[in-house]
Amino acid sequence: MFGYVTPLKEELKVRQLDLFKSYYCGLCQHIKKDFSNIPRLTLSYDITTMAILLDATDPQRVKLKKQPCIISPRKRPVVQQSKPLKYAASVNVLLSYYKLKDDYLDEHSLRSKLLLPQLRPFLQKVPSEFRFLHPIIKSNLNKLQELERSKNFSSLDEIADPFATLVGTIIRKYPYTTANKGDLYRFGYALGKWIYLMDALDDLQKDIENNSFNPLYVLYYQEGQSTDELFMTAKDKLEFSIFSLGASCKELLNKLAPKKNREKSCPT
Numbered sequence: 391m392f393g394y395v396t397p398l399k400e401e402l403k404v405r406q407l408d409l410f411k412s413y414y415c416g417l418c419q420h421i422k423k424d425f426s427n428i429p430r431l432t433l434s435y436d437i438t439t440m441a442i443l444l445d446a447t448d449p450q451r452v453k454l455k456k457q458p459c460i461i462s463p464r465k466r467p468v469v470q471q472s473k474p475l476k477y478a479a480s481v482n483v484l485l486s487y488y489k490l491k492d493d494y495l496d497e498h499s500l501r502s503k504l505l506l507p508q509l510r511p512f513l514q515k516v517p518s519e520f521r522f523l524h525p526i527i528k529s530n531l532n533k534l535q536e537l538e539r540s541k542n543f544s545s546l547d548e549i550a551d552p553f554a555t556l557v558g559t560i561i562r563k564y565p566y567t568t569a570n571k572g573d574l575y576r577f578g579y580a581l582g583k584w585i586y587l588m589d590a591l592d593d594l595q596k597d598i599e600n601n602s603f604n605p606l607y608v609l610y611y612q613e614g615q616s617t618d619e620l621f622m623t624a625k626d627k628l629e630f631s632i633f634s635l636g637a638s639c640k641e642l643l644n645k646l647a648p649k650k651n652r653e654k655s656c657p658t
Contacts, residue, residue, distance in 0.1 A: 416469030432486035441478035446648035557582025
C-alpha cells in the first residue's frame with residue numbers, strides 16, 4: 391500500500407520540490423542514523439509526506455545543511471535533527487517490514503522472502519520512545535489479515551477500517567505536536583481509507599490473475615462477469631468514497647492550519 395501519496399512534481403515550484411527532496415533525503419539520513427544502511431532501501435514518499443505534515447504543525451524553523459549522498463555526490467540541502475523525521479524513520483522501517491511480510495503471504499513473492507530476514511533484526515533498533523508503534527502496527531495489520539483471510543466482512547468500510555485506523559493512530563500518536571490530536575487522527579483515518587480503496591482498485595486485475603485476495607472481488611463479483619465489467623462496477627461504487635475522502639483530507643488539513651511548508655495563498 392505504499393506509493394499512493396507522492397509529490398505532484400509537475401505542479402510544484404522548483405523551491406517546493408527542492409524542499410520535498412530535502413525532507414526525503416533527511417528521512418534517509420535519519421534511517422541511517424537509527425537503523426544503519428540496509429533499511430534505507432525502504433525509503434518511501436508516503437512516509438516523507440507524513441513527516442512534512444507533522445513538521446508543519448511545529449512553528450520551529452527547519453534546519454538544513456548541504457551534504458553529499460552515495461546516489462548523488464553533488465551536495466544538496468538535507469533536513470537535520472528533525473523529530474518528525476526521527477519518528478518517521480521508525481514508522482518507515484516497521485511498515486516496510488510488515489508490507490514485505492504481507493506480500494510474501496499473499497503473493498509468495500521471492501523478493502519479499504529474501505528481504506524479510508534482512509530487515510527483521512532492525513525491528514529491535516526502534517528507539518525506546520517509539521516502541522509503542524510496533525504493537526499498534528502489528529495488531530491492526532493482524533486484524534486486516536484476519537478479515538482478508540476469512541472474507542467475513544460485508545462492506546468496504548469494514549474491511550478498510552483496520553488500515554485506516556492504523557494510519558490515523560500513527561499520526562495521532564506523534565508525541566511532539568501541539569496540533570489537535572483528534573483532527574490528526576481523522577486526517578490519517580481518511581487518508582488511510584483512501585489509500586486502501588485506491589490500492590484495491592489499482593490491483594484488481596492483477597489480483598484476479600494471481601488468484602490473490604481483493605475486497606472488490608469479494609464484494610462485487612457476479613458469476614459470468616468479465617474482469618473489465620467488474621472493474622467498472624467497482625469503479626462506480628468507489629468513485630464517491632474516493633472523492634469524499636480526498637475532500638475530507640483537504641478540509642482537515644486546512645483545519646490543522648500548518649505553520650510552515652504551506653503556500654500563503656492557500657485558502658483557509
